[in-house]
Amino acid sequence: EIVLTQSPGTLSLSPGERATLSCRASQSVSSSYLAWYQQKPGQAPRLVFYGASSRATGIPDRFSASGSGTDFTLTISRLEPEDFAVYYCQQYVGSQITFGQGTRLESK
Amino acid sequence: EVQLVESGGGLVQPGGSLRLSCAASGFTFSNYEMNWVRQAPGKGLEWVSYISGGGGTKYYADSVKGRFTISRDNPKNSLYLQMNSLRVEDTAVYYCTRGRYDSWGHLDYWGQGTLVTVSS
Numbered sequence: 001e002i003v004l005t006q007s008p009g010t011l012s013l014s015p016g017e018r019a020t021l022s023c024r025a026s027q028s029v030s031s032s033y034l035a036w037y038q039q040k041p042g043q044a045p046r047l048v049f050y051g052a053s054s055r056a057t058g059i060p061d062r063f064s065a066s067g068s069g070t071d072f073t074l075t076i077s078r079l080e081p082e083d084f085a086v087y088y089c090q091q092y093v094g095s096q097i098t099f100g101q102g103t104r105l106e107s108k
Numbered sequence: 109e110v111q112l113v114e115s116g117g118g119l120v121q122p123g124g125s126l127r128l129s130c131a132a133s134g135f136t137f138s139n140y141e142m143n144w145v146r147q148a149p150g151k152g153l154e155w156v157s158y159i160s161g162g163g164g165t166k167y168y169a170d171s172v173k174g175r176f177t178i179s180r181d182n183p184k185n186s187l188y189l190q191m192n193s194l195r196v197e198d199t200a201v202y203y204c205t206r207g208r209y210d211s212w213g214h215l216d217y218w219g220q221g222t223l224v225t226v227s228s
Contacts, residue, residue: 032211033211033213035213035214035215037153037215039153044203044218044219044220044221045145045153045203045215045218046218047214047215047216050208050211050214050216051211051214056216057216088152088153090153090213090215091213092211092212092213092214095158095167096155096167096169097143097145097155097158097213098155099152099153099154099155100152101152102152102153
């Protein structure tokens with residue numbers, strides 16, 4: 001099973017600042033099978049990126065994603081109040097899906 | 109508009125059974141692969157199970173294999189999760205999710221979730 005480790009666990013930033021979230025895989029992951037989700041309190045998760053760098057419908061372009069192999073990054077260039085949430089990376093290979101443990105992005 | 113609406117959650121004793129349902133609308137249900145994902149209270153996301161569009165291929169997480177069964181009824185636009193031999197650690201919100209048309213593991217729509225509580 002591929003284990004995804006996200007860092008940091010919690011990121012405290014102010015609106016307007018840049019956020020960089022990391023996701024590291026225990027073994028190489030095809031970028032085609034890597035995704036990011038956003039979850040706000042009391043809501044279902046929402047797909048943000050798929051295929052490592054393809055933005056999902058409705059996601060603003062201040063969000064970007066990159067990476068390959070075992071290291072992937074989600075970047076939010078200038079934080080807006082609605083961006084504060086928990087972010088999960090996720091991969092699928094063969095017959096299994098695994099998620100990272102999440103990074104909580106909180107307003108300072 | 110794509111909608112996924114789960115139902116069937118509730119309180120059940122350890123060792124009991126429950127059947128979750130998901131009503132899908134706004135898309136051609138039979139064309140899409142579907143998954144169940146769960147989230148224990150205050151915890152992260154855990155994938156549970158997958159089913160192909162025609163229902164012939166199914167996958168399960170090791171934690172539920174042999175106890176849970178995923179199925180679908182395409183004419184009724186419905187997805188199901190039969191959960192047997194429930195354990196306290198199965199307590200979670202269960203989400204019905206749709207896989208993207210070109211990548212089954214990228215979950216582009218999620219229901220609002222249904223809470224399953226396993227407790228004596």
